[in-house]
């Protein structure tokens with residue numbers, strides 16, 4: 504090899520080694536083995552090290568529950584260009600990013616919850632987020648409710664709901680089989696069977712209830728250790744779009760649900776956490792992170 508060729512080979516080896524080192528830092532953050540704040544401190548102390556050379560975009564997306572959509576929102580809010588590397592941030596950008604992560608990580612350190620209630624206004628995407636969790640986190644029990652409403656096309660008995668008539672629902676209430684129940688949208692009754700929830704919790708498993716806001720309040724009274732999550736729409740217009748786009752309600756039923764939604768949105772302060780459902784996968788991950796399941800830690 505002549506000298507320029509030797510230089511090229513050496514440079515390419517160095518580039519591969521640097522890429523590997525950055526990938527190792529990202530993997531350690533994603534696995535929860537390295538605290539992102541420590542990574543930032545190292546990056547600022549050694550701007551040319553693996554941490555310093557990490558792009559802010561890849562640094563943020565390696566943090567659990569920050570996906571691409573949320574990362575772009577954070578970068579915009581903090582006024583950081585996507586081309587920036589951690590080591591190349593200006594003083595004010597560093598401070599903004601550090602403070603943002605400090606607040607976010609401190610808010611995320613409460614004790615793990617075994618019982619999480621996911622509530623929110625109609626069509627915000629509770630069912631969609633819950634289904635995503637069912638498909639991707641089989642270690643979380645998704646409670647199957649009983650309801651007096653008729654099945655919609657595609658809904659499966661025992662998976663979507665237990666579809667029961669009024670007499671059977673009365674019996675379940677009278678015999679104390681329901682952890683909570685409510686008449687939702689002034690139309691049908693829905694309730695959470697107590698048995699499977701108690702059994703899963705007793706076995707040390709995590710349980711998710713996807714129920715309405717009245718139900719969330721009842722669960723809080725019955726089981727104060729439950730953690731209540733309010734799923735927010737990105738905007739009111741998007742909520743209306745989702746309800747209309749779903750096309751499962753008549754125009755008058757949609758109007759009724761939107762009236763209820765206005766009242767429900769005002770109850771957000773009663774909840775322990777808010778999650779904005781802009782992206783289904785990211786919202787689902789945020790909910791699962793509260794449970795600190797094995798999968799969430801990954």
Ligand SMILES: Nc1ncnc2c1ncn2[C@@H]1O[C@H](COP(=O)(O)OP(=O)(O)OP(=O)(O)O)[C@@H](O)[C@H]1O
Pocket residue numbers: 623624625626627628629630631632745746748749780781782783
């Ligand atoms: N992040 C998202 N982005 C775009 N569309 C979404 C998102 N999440 C859910 N949707 C869509 O919004 C509509 C309403 O979702 P879903 O039925 O899950 O809402 P819900 O909160 O369970 O409603 P309800 O309380 O009325 O049963 C569906 O068509 C779904 O595909």
Ligand SMILES: Nc1nc2c(ncn2[C@@H]2O[C@H](COP(=O)(O)O)[C@@H](O)[C@H]2O)c(=O)[nH]1
Pocket residue numbers: 624625629648649652683684685687693694695713714715716717718719
């Ligand atoms: N209080 C409860 N609310 C429940 C339960 N299961 C579902 N729901 C809520 O009902 C509405 C309407 O659901 P849909 O499937 O008819 O669109 C929605 O807000 C659900 O979250 C329950 O067991 N208890």
